Amino acid sequence: MRKEPTTAADARGRVTELIRDARICLLTTTAVDGRLVSRPMGLQAAEFDGDLWFFAYADSAKVRQIRVNPQVNVGFSDQRRHAWVSVAGTAQEGWDRARAERLWNPLLKTWFPDGLDTPGITLLKVHVSSVEYWDSPGGTVVNLLGF
């Protein structure tokens, strides 16, 4: 079992590490009928600073859902390392070409075949409200409020 981090800065560093390693998360939103729905998403962590960034289609269900209810959860599982992270935040959609260029990576071609010129491509920014993580199966949860 890992040593518990003793300071908020340690905990923050550990979350950044866990998130960076995971790369793929589950993004949960609330559907208009009230169901909670999630889907795997590639996280663009190039400039991790408390906001999480995703590429998405402007007309996708998730983007329509966050226009109605911006509350989302971004969940990371790393079963091999027995690490889990739950990020609660609010999502906002908006295209920013310069930022998209900094965040782009070639793996995204799978979902956006024409790269940044793919019709309908947009960016989702998740502003983090709170973070919790679990670092080992029996490990105590570490809370980071107001990340």
Added chain:
Amino acid sequence: MRKEPTTAADARGRVTELIRDARICLLTTTAVDGRLVSRPMGLQAAEFDGDLWFFAYADSAKVRQIRVNPQVNVGFSDQRRHAWVSVAGTAQEGWDRARAERLWNPLLKTWFPDGLDTPGITLLKVHVSSVEYWDSPGGTVVNLLGF
């Protein structure tokens, strides 16, 4: 890439397989302040039949949250196999000793040291409303409504 299942029964079988293999999921609930929060949970899949079962503490945040809003998401990530499952459902808490005995496994001792006699232990049943799964990174999503 796996062959897409051609029938609903195939898809159902595949989801059962993915869920059984994953064992640990992220259970997402809505907090009273509206945040979406998730935590890793061990799934008790011994009698998988469209309902998912978890052991929990009756006074835990998640149980209090589902009393207010029973909508939950149960998300599974298996990055090694490139498989993801999202289950939307409604959760209900209720103790049932006979069922708990059938669902119990010794690994649960980590969280419930006195086994089924642990004070405050209860069962959570998630009744499945809809399921989606992704079976490979570029694979199309498969929808199973009314599981």
